[in-house]
Amino acid sequence: MKKSLILIADDEIRLGKLVSDFLVNSGFGVLTVTDGKQAFDIFNEYRNKIDLIILDVMMPKMDGWEVLKEIKSISSVPIIMLTAKAEECDQLTGFKLGANDYVTKPFSPSVLVARVENLLKRTGRIGGEQLVSGNLSIDLIEHVAYIDDRPIEMTPKEFDLLVYFIQNEGIALSRDNILNAVWNHDYFGDLRTVDTHVKQLRAKLGLFSHYIETVRGIGYRMRCKDEDVDKS
Incomplete structure (x- = not known):
């Protein structure tokens, strides 16, 4: 069975590497980028292969909200938003724009992996093609x-x-x-x-x-x- 491919977009390089390592160790394929424009460009390049996106809110060039809005206008790919903010209004913004889940920093990488797995199963992107x-x-x-x-x-x-x-x-x-x-x-x-x-x-x-x-x-x-x- 093909590995599910996850796109991670976060300008915190160390955090992106940590999440990537946990996902790879759990059997996922991973692409990592460090700004919003890269995230959108990579998604367009690999659109039919990316199964889920982990998207930070605060990024250069395009912030996470912009990327989320643009991607959700053309695709139903599941997206988990990452943010350092815990305000309810930020969560509501994400969900209204089409986010599927929302994780506040700091977080446990193993818990994030579990949420990735659950979201992939719920949206039919794991366990069969x-x-x-x-x-x-x-x-x-x-x-x-x-x-x-x-x-x-x-x-x-x-x-x-x-x-x-x-x-x-x-x-x-x-x-x-x-x-x-x-x-x-x-x-x-x-x-x-x-x-x-x-x-x-x-x-x-x-x-x-x-x-x-x-x-x-x-x-x-x-x-x-x-x-x-x-x-x-």
């Missing part, structure tokens, strides 16, 4: 979903939603569970966001929209059965 169910397949490395080998055009959040559904196939998922898993626990939106994205996702699944079932009084369930589908 492809999900297949019914007529759907998802390439977790290339970040592309297919119907019968035909790629589906979708937004990063629609992709994350489809991955979450397939990873929990057969389970009735409440709107709260979906919102917390796909939009993070600190997302300040309402449950209609889930309904809107499910509607959009069903439209893109076309003949296979029935894969996403509505569970009355609960939410939704993915059940990839195709015996009743006319594909003519």
